[in-house]
Amino acid sequence: RAKEAGRGGHCFFAPEMNQKLHERRALEIDLRLALANGSFRLAYQPQIRLDTGRITGAEALLRWERPDHGNISPDQFIPLAEETGLIGQIGAWAIKEACLQASRWAEPLSIAVNVSPVQFRQAGFYDVVVSALRCSGLSPERLELEITEGVLLNDTEDTLAILGRLRQLGIKIAMDDFGTGYSSLGYLQRFPFDKIKIDRSFVRNLGQDPNAAAIVNAVMGMSRALGVRANAEGVEFKTQADLLLSQGCDEVQGYFFAKPMPSEAFAGLIGMGLPVAQS
Ligand code: C2E
Ligand code: MG
Ligand code: MG
Ligand code: MG
Numbered sequence: 194r195a196k197e198a199g200r201g202g203h204c205f206f207a208p209e210m211n212q213k214l215h216e217r218r219a220l221e222i223d224l225r226l227a228l229a230n231g232s233f234r235l236a237y238q239p240q241i242r243l244d245t246g247r248i249t250g251a252e253a254l255l256r257w258e259r260p261d262h263g264n265i266s267p268d269q270f271i272p273l274a275e276e277t278g279l280i281g282q283i284g285a286w287a288i289k290e291a292c293l294q295a296s297r298w299a300e301p302l303s304i305a306v307n308v309s310p311v312q313f314r315q316a317g318f319y320d321v322v323v324s325a326l327r328c329s330g331l332s333p334e335r336l337e338l339e340i341t342e343g344v345l346l347n348d349t350e351d352t353l354a355i356l357g358r359l360r361q362l363g364i365k366i367a368m369d370d371f372g373t374g375y376s377s378l379g380y381l382q383r384f385p386f387d388k389i390k391i392d393r394s395f396v397r398n399l400g401q402d403p404n405a406a407a408i409v410n411a412v413m414g415m416s417r418a419l420g421v422r423a424n425a426e427g428v429e430f431k432t433q434a435d436l437l438l439s440q441g442c443d444e445v446q447g448y449f450f451a452k453p454m455p456s457e458a459f460a461g462l463i464g465m466g467l468p469v470a471q472s
Contacts, residue, residue, distance in 0.1 A: 233255060233256070253305065287306055334365070
């Protein structure tokens, strides 16, 4: 918005503000082009059952090589995609593509897809999911939607109703980035999540900071008591995997096991298994 200034009542943009607006506009144009040209990709990060070391599925993660900018992290472009509403189309593409790839895997592993709060609230989100399942022929039990606390912040009745309908189809619902939001734990009482994903900010300091271990231990105890599976994100070291295993964590993801990879690479991994974390 133009800044009112004293100089004879003229409006002007501060140069750096003009620059920011210009960059946002350029990013938005590139996002629209990427959608139209089909330039988004998905990377698949294996999810590993900690006690057996077997791959149970993958999380699909958006990848975008922006022309003249190289690879841009979803953390950088998803906020603008949300502001502009483009997240609806981008997210719909991601769900469809992830279901299609998973339907071709040699084993019926699970596929997790991230859903942004804005995307979730757009009219027609439920239909997007149903049509992705129908087009791909994927069994709903194999699809897991990862939501964050942001999804549960507003319109709680509507939100819970949509989540309930999705779950009735057999789709799994995971709470992503657990422990980083601002809401109370009350939602865990109101909605039966299938999985809690412990944010990697807690996993990072495991093995060094006793407080991190205490928090992970508490989350693990809670998930056990609620009967919800626990996934720990961002496992980079064997010591972290060992600690998580000893605390009864069901499932892990992280660079120690495997980085996100192209779909062909993941399809090739299926059935091979991965090294078990030894205690
Ligand atoms: P997230 O869902 O919490 O995904 C986990 C992030 O941690 C991913 O970053 C992943 O590449 C990264 N990661 C996994 N293991 C490790 C590790 O051992 N160490 C470290 N340092 N990082 C690890 P990425 O791919 O950059 O995605 C960032 C966020 O963007 C995701 O966080 C998710 O919130 C969002 N996102 C990604 N794809 C989609 C999508 O298709 N739709 C929506 N709505 N959001 C998405
Ligand atoms: Mg996620
Ligand atoms: Mg996460
Ligand atoms: Mg995240």
